[in-house]
Amino acid sequence: MEQVTAVQTEAITAINAARSTDDLRVVELEFLGKSGKLSGLMKGIGALPNDQKPLFGAAVNQAKSQVEALLNQRIQDLKGGELNRQFETERIDITLPGRAPRYGREHVLQLTTNKIKRTLGSMGFVYQESPELEHFRYNFDALNYPPDHPAMDEQDTFYVEDDLVLRTQCTALQGRVFETQKPPLRVFTVGRTFRNEAVDRTHNHTFHQVDCFMIDRGISMAHLKGTLGEFARAMFGPEVNVRFRPDFFPFVEPGVDYAISTPKLFNGKWVELGGAGLIHPNILERYGIDTREFSGFAFGLGVERIPMMAYGIDDLRHFFDNDFRFLSQFA
Amino acid sequence: MKLTLSMLKDYVETNLDAQAIANHLTMTGFELEEITEVEGEPVLDINIMANRGDGASVLGLSRELLAKDPSSRPTELYTRATNRFPASDAHNRDIWAKTSVEIQTASCTRYAARVFENLHNGPSPEWLQRRLRQIGQRPISLLVDLTNYVMFEVGQPLHAFDLNTLAGERIIVRQAEAGEKLTTLDGTTHELQPHHMVIADADHAIALAGIMGGEPTEVSESTTRCLLESAHFVNTSVRRTRKELGLFTEASYRFERSVDPEGVVASLNRFTELYTEITGEKPVGGVIDVYPTAPQTHxxxxxxxxxxxxxxxxxxxxxxxxxxxxxxxxxxxxxxxxxxxxxxxxxxxxxxxxxxxxxxxxxxxxxxIPEALPIGSTPIGGPQGFELLTDQIREAALRSGFDQVVSHSLRDLHPLDSDFLSPSLGRGGGGVDDQQPSRIRVRQPHSPEMAYLRNSILPSLTDAQRKNNLDNIHIFEIGRIHSSEGEFTQIAFLSNGTFEEQSWRPTDQSTADFFTLKGTLEQIAHSVNLPIAFKRHTSDPRFHPTRCAKVILGNQDVGLIGQIHPLVAESSSLPATTVLAELTLDPLKHEVTGIPTYHSISRNPASRRDIAILIKKDVPFAEIEATILTAGGPDLERHWLFDVYEGKGVPDGFHSLAIALQFRRMNANLKDEESNALRDQVVTALTSLGATLR
CATH class of the missing domain: 3.30.56.10 (Phenylalanyl-tRNA Synthetase; Chain B, domain 1)
Incomplete structure (x- = not known):
């Protein structure tokens, strides 16, 4: 029995002397392994008298479980410390720059166009495209421009041939649609338009336009105002109000300039966005649409206007410059 | 159009201030440009709509304000103006002894005149000079100031001729003779053409009708006799002439927008009223009024x-x-x-x-007007068909890590244009260019840098590359291109350098080359469920001749991919490692976009066998791949190339390819021997291409 106590004491001393979990693994092997000192005591059990055998066995097992418990306790204690030391050596500076895998950034005009397409698309307007290089008749005649209108001058419009111009407005899509499709119609487009203008902060010879129109029975200025209201709120926030001011465009009657205001942007002032109105009855008649049955509205605006107003961009030229210092601010 | 608050109050009795008046006018369509304070009084600058010439006067704007604002009342002057300023000498014929008027052109629909004698054309009174200064006009002399003032007041341009300087002391309105010369008030001498309308005396043109008077017949301080013109001209004729001759006057501004033909005599009478009020003098009795064309009303x-x-x-x-x-x-x-x-x-x-x-x-x-949303059934909105496909392709390009750019359609010629020909001297007009037969050129470009419509997006991508001066750039643009064959939608890519920004942690990053861009195009094709194939192409001078391929998307030949030609790179100062692709998407309009095909997924384990073969370098991998696929059969789930080696231990003209084969059988486990047999089957097939196992 003394023998058991002596080995147990020896084991406890070894455990207490261990300085790492690795030391403890050695101790574990030395005392508790299959041929360890404590397990080895059992080999001597055969030499004992029969009546002492159970007592001795119980004493060894008790010693073993006590040593085991102490050992496990020590392992836990040391492991905590060791992990902490490991964590210290693995410490990183989380303020070092992130390393991003490549992520394609959309152009700010594309982000705006996506928003326009989502908004008008969800209101049932079908997106259609039409040529940038457009026939004179779609760009002007079909839109009720009187012959000799100043907008037709070479000073204002890029001509390629007498009958081919770079479209000055995306509204040129209207005639193409009316030739092939019957009302009711809800259509919109987004695309490039061209004007023979000098380039400065607020003018460019090329810019983008969204043009939207619909024809149905009983379409009114109220429907135009409602649709524009929804559109403007989707672009600029829920508090936007829409104002109509009479204005003249050959392709609408009545024609208006529409402005928006919001308490948050533009100091509550009215800011003009574009032209709108009811589609001119001359246009509907030209395409055989009965103006007693059908009426329609149309509105258009510069796509660049939207991010310029929403983000306070002060130079129109940025949109075609492809300077990443500009583009990376939005996506 | 500028007017002072007091000029307006001559016509409208109102308690509104300038801003309130401007707000009303804006909401009638006559938008306020600005209100400025001039000589102690507000001056309104009002924008006149192109179809509303009648608004370019105090009278016209007063009419709008009175219609819009019930609190405003017309003055006695307004009422007289609407009654056309009746004159007591209307039936007097004295004037006919002094002069005559003859209209010889249909572009003049009315011409009226009065004659003033015993004139002293000194400075006008202070109130008149002040008002003119306030609206930005320079006071000159009583006659000139009054013509200007009456024009701003009632909208009718007037002109005063020195009657003594008129040959025959009479007026003929006619078209100019070819080559006829006229020096206008601004000192410019114009050589006229028959489509220019002039006012003439018995011998010469003395004024450009509706635009500007002539210098020799101008009134001066010494003028004692004056013929005052008030006329109506066809707006298109005035517009054309003033544009051609580069003149712009307050008179032409009004005639272009059209003037009330019924106000012609009224304006002479208003002038006379003011003249008599100021000088106490009366004109020669009567008005000449030649009025061949009746006004149009409906x-x-x-x-x-x-x-x-x-x-x-x-x-x-x-x-x-x-x-x-x-x-x-x-x-x-x-x-x-x-x-x-x-x-x-x-x-x-x-x-x-x-x-x-x-x-x-x-x-x-x-x-x-309230806000209301249209009712009725609506179609499925948004992009459909080809427009939807191009959206999906664009989104896939973004997902592949390419940044989107947007550049001008109008630009100069560039070595990366499709079918590029060096620009030669002597360029033609618009349309298809003589020197560049496939190119579209605008007739009157702003500058040579924007004379042509692009026929490839690649040049713009290289502009963006240079502009941003980055070692690593991966960009694309989707947009229209133009050539004599038509207008097409193109997507173009430019890729150079590593795919991560400059990193502080040294890594072996992949760098853009033909194969990274090819992989991008393969991903994009996969995302729209279209098969893609590449065929060697050697003849495009923009591309490295042995590193270029045609791209076949669906069944359509859509464009090219390749490394930039080293000479083009050099001449455009671009890195020679730049890889490019341009795909024209229109052929896909005829392509039925695929539906993903579903294969059930085996739950049994896969087994991998790697092989390394030695094979001649001129055997295309596509052939090796096809052989592997045939030999591997349905149990070959995947295969991939994981190493290409040439050098030590590999004979000249050969390379070593390491290929992984992954076998898996549906609903059965492959035994080792079975996988080995499949591998051997592949190897045997490859030996028919001249491959040997390493």
Missing amino acids: ELTVFIRRASTLLGMDITVEQAQSYLENLGFTILGISPDSIEVQTPTWRIDILREEDLIEEIGRVHGYEK
Whole structure:
């Protein structure tokens, strides 16, 4: 029995002397392994008298479980410390720059166009495209421009041939649609338009336009105002109000300039966005649409206007410059 | 158009201040540009719509304000103006002894004149000079100042000739003779053409009709006899002439927008009133009025229910009647649901019922229109068909890590243009260019840098590359290109350098080359479920001749991919490692986009066998791949190339390819021997291509 106590004491001393979990693994092997000192005591059990055998066995097992418990306790204690030391050596500076895998950034005009397409698309307007290089008749005649209108001058419009111009407005899509499709119609487009203008902060010879129109029975200025209201709120926030001011465009009657205001942007002032109105009855008649049955509205605006107003961009030229210092601010 | 508050108050009795008046005018369509304080008084600058020449006067704007604001009242002067300033000497014939007027051209629809004698053309009174200064006009002399003032007041341009300088002391309105010369008041001498309309005396042209007077017949301090012109000219004729001759005057501004033909004599009379008021003198009795063309007016009916429907707000017959009357329409008849009117002579823009509806609506107030959403069934909105496909392709390019750029369609020629030809001297006009037969050129470009419509997006991508001066750049643009064959939608890619920004952690990053861009195109094709294939292409001078391929998307030849040609890279100062692709998407309009095909997924384990083969370098991998696929059969789930080696231990002209084969069988486990047998089957097949196992 003394023998058991002596080995147990020896084991406890070894455990207490261990300085790492690795030391403890050695101790574990030395005392508790299959041929360890404590397990080895059992080999001597055969030499004992029969009546002492159970007592001795119980004493060894008790010693073993006590040593085991102490050992496990020590392992836990040391492991905590060791992990902490490991964590210290693995410490990183989380303020070092992130390393991003490549992520394609959309152009700010594309982000705006996506928003326009989502908004008008969800209101049932079908997106259609039409040529940038457009026939004179779609760009002007079909839109009720009187012959000799100043907008037709070479000073204002890029001509390629007498009958081919770079479209000055995306509204040129209207005639193409009316030739092939019957009302009711809800259509919109987004695309490039061209004007023979000098380039400065607020003018460019090329810019983008969204043009939207619909024809149905009983379409009114109220429907135009409602649709524009929804559109403007989707672009600029829920508090936007829409104002109509009479204005003249050959392709609408009545024609208006529409402005928006919001308490948050533009100091509550009215800011003009574009032209709108009811589609001119001359246009509907030209395409055989009965103006007693059908009426329609149309509105258009510069796509660049939207991010310029929403983000306070002060130079129109940025949109075609492809300077990443500009583009990376939005996506 | 500028006017002072007091000029307006001559015509309108109102307690409104300048800003309130401007707000009303803005909401009638005559938008305020700005209010400035000049010589102690507010001056309004009002924008006049292109079809509303009648608004370019104090009288016209007063009419709008009176229609819009019920608190404002017309003055006695306004009432006399609407009665056309009747003159007591209207039937006097004295003037006919002094001069005569003859119209020889259809572009002049009315010409009236008065004659003033015993003149002292000194400075005008201070009140008149002040008002002119306030609206930005320079006071000159009584006659000139009064013509200007009356024009701003009632909208009719007037011109004073020194009658003593007129050959024959008479007026002929005619087209110019070819080569006829005229020196205008600004000192410029013009050589005229027969489509230019002039005012002439017995011998010469003395004024450009509706635009500017001539220098020799100008009134001066010594003028004692004056012929005062008030006329009506066809607006298109005036516009054309002033554009050609590069002149722009207050008179031409008004004639282009059209002037009230019925105001011609009234304006002479208003001038005379003011002249007599200032000098106490009277003109020679009577007015000459040659009026060959009657003014155009229309009789129109507006249905009130229709007006309410289209405007989206309720209007009553009484309201509509009062709005139209206030705007000068003559009411011809009224029924419970309609009004018949005659249009005023100054409103040539009113041609049909909808025009009247606009008049009613803008006076009633667009702010009263409620917001409503259209009802009725709607189609599926948004992009469909080809437009949807191009959206999906663009989104896939973004997901592949490419940044989107947007650049101008108008640009100069560039070595990366499709079918590039060096620009030669002597360029033609618009249309298809003589020197660049496939290119579209605009007739009057702003500058040579934007004379052509691009026929490839690649040049713009290299501009972006240079502009941003980055070692690593991966960009694309989707947009239209133009050539003599038509207009197409193109997506183009440019890729150079590593795929991560400059990193502080050294890594072995992949760098853009032919194969990274090829992989991008493969991903994009996969995302729209279209098969993609590449065929060697050697003949495009923009691309490295042995590192270029045609791209076949679906079954359509859509474009090219390749490394930039080293000579083009050099001449455009671009890195020679740049890889490019341009795909024209229009052929996909004829392509039925695929539907993903589903294969059930085996739950049994896969086994991998790697092989390394030695094979001649000129055997295309595509052939090796096809052989592997055939030999591997349905149990070959995947295969991939994981190493290409040449050098030590590999004979010249050969390379070693390490290929992984992954086998898996549906609903059965492959035994080792079975996988080995499959591998051997592949190897045997490859030996037929000349491959040997390493």
